[in-house]
Amino acid sequence: MDLHITKKHESKNMNIQSLALYIGAIAILAIFTIACRIAGKQFLTVTNIQNIITQSSVIAVIAIGQSVVILTGGIDLSVGSVVGFVGILGGLLIKSGMPLGLVCLIILISGIIIGICNGSLISYGKVPAFIVTLGSMQIIRGLTMVLNSGRPISGFPSSLRAIMNTRLFGMPISILYVFILYAVMIFIMNKTRLGRWIYAVGGNREAATLAGVRTNKIELSAYAISSLFASIAGILLLSRLSYADPNAGSGYELDAIAAAVIGGIAMSGGKGNIGNTLIGALILAMLKTGLQVLNVPVYFQTIIIGLSIIMAVYFDKADERKSE
Amino acid sequence: MKRFLVILLALAMIFTLVGCGDGNAKDTASDGEKKLKIGFIPLTLNNEFFITMVKAAEEKAEELGVQLDVQATDQHADASAQLEIVENMITSGVDGIIIVPSSSEGLLSSLQRCKETGIPVINLDTRIEQNVLDEAGIEVPFYGTDNYAGAELAGKAVVEQFAKGIETAILTGIKGQESGEARRDGFLDAVEGHVNIVAEQSANWEVDQGYVATQNIITANPDVKLIFSCNDGMAIGALRAVEEANKDIAIIGFDAISEALNLVKEEKLYGTVAQFPAEMGIKSIENMVKLLNDEEAETYIDTGTKFITKDNVDEHIEYTKKYLD
Numbered sequence: 001m002d003l004h005i006t007k008k009h010e011s012k013n014m015n016i017q018s019l020a021l022y023i024g025a026i027a028i029l030a031i032f033t034i035a036c037r038i039a040g041k042q043f044l045t046v047t048n049i050q051n052i053i054t055q056s057s058v059i060a061v062i063a064i065g066q067s068v069v070i071l072t073g074g075i076d077l078s079v080g081s082v083v084g085f086v087g088i089l090g091g092l093l094i095k096s097g098m099p100l101g102l103v104c105l106i107i108l109i110s111g112i113i114i115g116i117c118n119g120s121l122i123s124y125g126k127v128p129a130f131i132v133t134l135g136s137m138q139i140i141r142g143l144t145m146v147l148n149s150g151r152p153i154s155g156f157p158s159s160l161r162a163i164m165n166t167r168l169f170g171m172p173i174s175i176l177y178v179f180i181l182y183a184v185m186i187f188i189m190n191k192t193r194l195g196r197w198i199y200a201v202g203g204n205r206e207a208a209t210l211a212g213v214r215t216n217k218i219e220l221s222a223y224a225i226s227s228l229f230a231s232i233a234g235i236l237l238l239s240r241l242s243y244a245d246p247n248a249g250s251g252y253e254l255d256a257i258a259a260a261v262i263g264g265i266a267m268s269g270g271k272g273n274i275g276n277t278l279i280g281a282l283i284l285a286m287l288k289t290g291l292q293v294l295n296v297p298v299y300f301q302t303i304i305i306g307l308s309i310i311m312a313v314y315f316d317k318a319d320e321r322k323s324e
Numbered sequence: 325m326k327r328f329l330v331i332l333l334a335l336a337m338i339f340t341l342v343g344c345g346d347g348n349a350k351d352t353a354s355d356g357e358k359k360l361k362i363g364f365i366p367l368t369l370n371n372e373f374f375i376t377m378v379k380a381a382e383e384k385a386e387e388l389g390v391q392l393d394v395q396a397t398d399q400h401a402d403a404s405a406q407l408e409i410v411e412n413m414i415t416s417g418v419d420g421i422i423i424v425p426s427s428s429e430g431l432l433s434s435l436q437r438c439k440e441t442g443i444p445v446i447n448l449d450t451r452i453e454q455n456v457l458d459e460a461g462i463e464v465p466f467y468g469t470d471n472y473a474g475a476e477l478a479g480k481a482v483v484e485q486f487a488k489g490i491e492t493a494i495l496t497g498i499k500g501q502e503s504g505e506a507r508r509d510g511f512l513d514a515v516e517g518h519v520n521i522v523a524e525q526s527a528n529w530e531v532d533q534g535y536v537a538t539q540n541i542i543t544a545n546p547d548v549k550l551i552f553s554c555n556d557g558m559a560i561g562a563l564r565a566v567e568e569a570n571k572d573i574a575i576i577g578f579d580a581i582s583e584a585l586n587l588v589k590e591e592k593l594y595g596t597v598a599q600f601p602a603e604m605g606i607k608s609i610e611n612m613v614k615l616l617n618d619e620e621a622e623t624y625i626d627t628g629t630k631f632i633t634k635d636n637v638d639e640h641i642e643y644t645k646k647y648l649d
Binding site for chain 2: 036041042043045047048051054055058145149150151152154155165237240241242243245246247248288289292293294295298299
């Protein structure tokens with residue numbers, strides 16, 4: 001009963017936070033629209049909005065899994081390497097003449113296997129998530145180099161590019177993928193036992209164990225989900241560029257964490273709304289696009305993006321500051 | 325707990341396997357009687373440029389009967405990681421070191437270590453600043469591409485082939501790297517007064533960032549007609565964005581990696597500037613062997629550049645085939 005009441009109270013706070021996030025996103029959009037207008041450039045056009053969503057799609061998809069892991073109180077640094085790994089793996093398989101559908105299936109399975117390895121070391125092995133995934137980040141990157149002796153792969157059939165570059169009702173299909181993947185995960189997090197348990201593990205692990213939740217299993221699943229989404233993102237990136245680069249995805253883990261954090265997922269676990277992670281990813285892409293359209297020198301771009309991440313969380317914590 | 329032990333066991337097995345592989349390699353290497361041993365340090369081993377360089381160097385080393393010890397940092401190539409490699413190589417007893425420095429200035433301590441131990445150094449690709457060499461008190465031959473001249477070739481071709489006033493964008497590499505800046509400057513100086521530069525973006529040498537930057541450049545400048553990209557990776561990213569936007573934009577890359585050559589052949593890229601990394605590898609081994617036998621070595625070699633378009637792409641593809649696969 002008690003649990004129920006706190007849950008309600010939290011969801012009210014959650015809504016205020018979400019509202020602040022939406023206002024923030026719209027404010028950034030407005031600022032860039034005006035700034036670009038002054039500079040004589042177009043920002044708020046259908047094409048550019050589509051661009052922003054396609055540009056954010058890879059990070060947005062990785063960030064789904066990252067959010068799940070962060071909700072359990074963990075972190076997954078290996079996702080960027082997974083993106084690179086599945087790209088080279090997929091590239092080699094496609095080149096060997098395997099049908100595309102089967103290649104995608106193998107990629108997804110290998111993603112889940114990587115996640116299970118990470119997850120079992122973390123949950124059953126009790127090695128801190130930061131350490132395990134820091135290690136596997138490097139192991140997987142190394143394996144990627146070994147697979148094709150560090151070389152990129154190119155010259156793919158056009159069917160590969162079609163995965164990402166098809167248009168549906170005049171919209172890039174990547175937008176559809178992102179929305180479907182988010183819809184599925186939002187459903188799982190809010191309407192299924194797995195979702196509630198993930199929140200429970202991150203919120204109060206001991207209480208969850210006492211309540212009969214098999215915390216180790218849940219934690220393991222979170223890492224499997226994370227690697228699964230990273231491998232989906234890997235397919236999307238491979239398709240978009242039609243070029244498998246062994247370095248692909250390096251640094252994406254940090255962008256994914258940033259998207260989750262801007263979206264209000266608490267690094268301490270247990271609190272946050274997966275749907276808002278998408279807004280976080282869009283804000284990141286919007287900043288990048290806006291600054292590039294304005295032709296802002298690259299050093300300042302990085303400074304502004306860094307400041308924005310800190311500011312987003314600062315405003316997010318307004319509540320906590322008040323209650324102290 | 326049991327499961328954890330299983331995992332540990334599995335890990336132990338992997339390490340043993342890897343360890344064995346290493347051991348074997350060393351055994352065969354030490355077979356010959358007192359071979360010369362040269363340490364070769366490319367910037368990284370994860371792009372075609374350095375792989376070609378290493379491959380050519382390995383072939384040459386085998387031909388000359390010297391042992392080549394290749395070590396590279398990962399993609400976050402930095403001076404401190406290179407210093408470690410240099411120190412480890414000195415410890416392992418190499419006779420000479422051939423290095424592609426991670427930056428033009430950060431190698432002072434590495435060079436001083438070489439100087440102390442009397443190991444000769446040859447510098448490839450990115451030139452170490454003269455003041456660094458002076459401070460280390462060491463003379464280092466340099467063999468590499470004149471990036472400025474290479475980009476100038478591309479710029480001159482643009483002046484000849486494209487209409488005056490064409491709207492042009494530039495994709496640059498990581499800011500502050502000398503070779504990247506030289507390419508940018510070489511192109512800009514050659515096209516000055518002929519093209520109208522509307523945008524310049526850094527895409528950090530990466531394919532995906534080249535794609536994003538180009539999308540944004542097109543958004544900001546719908547009439548852009550030419551893109552000069554300081555490497556081929558970013559040019560490939562740019563091409564994807566241009567194709568998606570359904571635009572007619574000529575793209576020029578730099579490096580002539582194999583995918584870029586294919587794209588030039590298919591007339592999707594307008595051109596790319598070829599460098600000759602294999603030459604760097606070969607010349608460095610030849611001259612290092614000379615140095616170690618107390619002969620004179622070349623102090624500077626420009627390994628050359630060539631602007632590749634659809635007209636001469638076939639012969640260049642033929643040439644590069646030797647060092648790949």
